[in-house]
Amino acid sequence: MLNIRPATDRDRDAIWKIFHEVIAAGDTYGFEPEMSREEALAYWFRADTYTYVAECEGEIAGTYILRANQQGPGSHVSNAAFMVVPDARGQGIGRAMGEHCLGEAQRLGFRAMQFNFVVSTNASAVRLWKQLGFKVVGTLPGAFRHPERGYVDVYVMFRSLTR
Amino acid sequence: MLNIRPATDRDRDAIWKIFHEVIAAGDTYGFEPEMSREEALAYWFRADTYTYVAECEGEIAGTYILRANQQGPGSHVSNAAFMVVPDARGQGIGRAMGEHCLGEAQRLGFRAMQFNFVVSTNASAVRLWKQLGFKVVGTLPGAFRHPERGYVDVYVMFRSLTR
Numbered sequence: 001m002l003n004i005r006p007a008t009d010r011d012r013d014a015i016w017k018i019f020h021e022v023i024a025a026g027d028t029y030g031f032e033p034e035m036s037r038e039e040a041l042a043y044w045f046r047a048d049t050y051t052y053v054a055e056c057e058g059e060i061a062g063t064y065i066l067r068a069n070q071q072g073p074g075s076h077v078s079n080a081a082f083m084v085v086p087d088a089r090g091q092g093i094g095r096a097m098g099e100h101c102l103g104e105a106q107r108l109g110f111r112a113m114q115f116n117f118v119v120s121t122n123a124s125a126v127r128l129w130k131q132l133g134f135k136v137v138g139t140l141p142g143a144f145r146h147p148e149r150g151y152v153d154v155y156v157m158f159r160s161l162t163r
Numbered sequence: 164m165l166n167i168r169p170a171t172d173r174d175r176d177a178i179w180k181i182f183h184e185v186i187a188a189g190d191t192y193g194f195e196p197e198m199s200r201e202e203a204l205a206y207w208f209r210a211d212t213y214t215y216v217a218e219c220e221g222e223i224a225g226t227y228i229l230r231a232n233q234q235g236p237g238s239h240v241s242n243a244a245f246m247v248v249p250d251a252r253g254q255g256i257g258r259a260m261g262e263h264c265l266g267e268a269q270r271l272g273f274r275a276m277q278f279n280f281v282v283s284t285n286a287s288a289v290r291l292w293k294q295l296g297f298k299v300v301g302t303l304p305g306a307f308r309h310p311e312r313g314y315v316d317v318y319v320m321f322r323s324l325t326r
Contacts, residue, residue, distance in 0.1 A: 032238075033236075070194075074307055137304070140277060144237055158306075
């Protein structure tokens with residue numbers, strides 16, 4: 001049973017553990033692999049950000065954030081980012097968080113959701129977002145330096161939340 | 164004669180004046196029109212940001228920033244933003260800053276430049292960036308709420324800096 005809920009300060013250790021593992025791998029996010037705990041948590045818990053965790057049998061299995069992608073005349077488009085514990089992948093936790101996130105974004109009144117930086121080689125993420133209704137609306141040529149594959153393309157993905 | 168140089172603390176008043184006029188118009192940037200001076204200058208002079216001004220006969224006629232668009236495996240792609248004093252438009256100041264910025268980005272070792280949020284109705288900007296070698300690599304449907312035209316598309320523009 002997966003319980004997705006707003007994160008609290010008591011989740012900070014678990015979130016940092018996931019965050020660190022994900023960015024240290026260096027194959028999915030545009031963050032410094034050596035980013036400090038302090039910086040990472042400041043980013044994940046930024047004042048304008050909704051932060052969630054996915055809990056499974058008392059353990060944090062994933063976390064996501066939801067925020068406006070731009071301010072002012074761009075603030076009706078949301079942005080989100082997701083991280084799943086490496087050992088817990090392939091169990092639908094990313095999908096459950098994605099669906100939860102779309103619901104939260106609608107509840108908060110956002111008209112759309114945009115992912116700015118989906119690495120094209122991250123096939124499971126690209127597939128999942130397409131299944132959840134996102135389209136690739138942009139391709140950034142060679143915008144990601146993959147640890148094994150060198151410079152690879154990055155997708156901008158977008159989904160309307162209105163009918 | 165236009166002199167483009169790194170900004171100093173003494174340029175803060177002039178930069179805020181431009182910034183405020185540009186965002187209050189609400190037709191080109193994804194910032195809150197009521198953003199405070201403090202927030203605006205913190206953004207424009209962020210620690211990871213190179214900040215420049217274009218000076219014409221002792222007056223600041225424009226300003227731009229240059230920074231990495233992502234960190235870590237995405238840090239080879241730069242990002243920039245430009246503002247010209249409304250009264251000084253149509254005199255080539257944007258173009259001069261754009262050319263200067265491309266040179267600075269190359270000098271700093273960036274491999275490409277990306278604009279994340281070029282409002283499609285900002286025809287002079289879109290035309291200028293195309294003339295300077297940028298291509299529209301993405302279209303964000305309705306991602307900007309224009310004060311007169313309602314929801315309009317936004318372009319992601321990209322230009323390589325390598326041969």
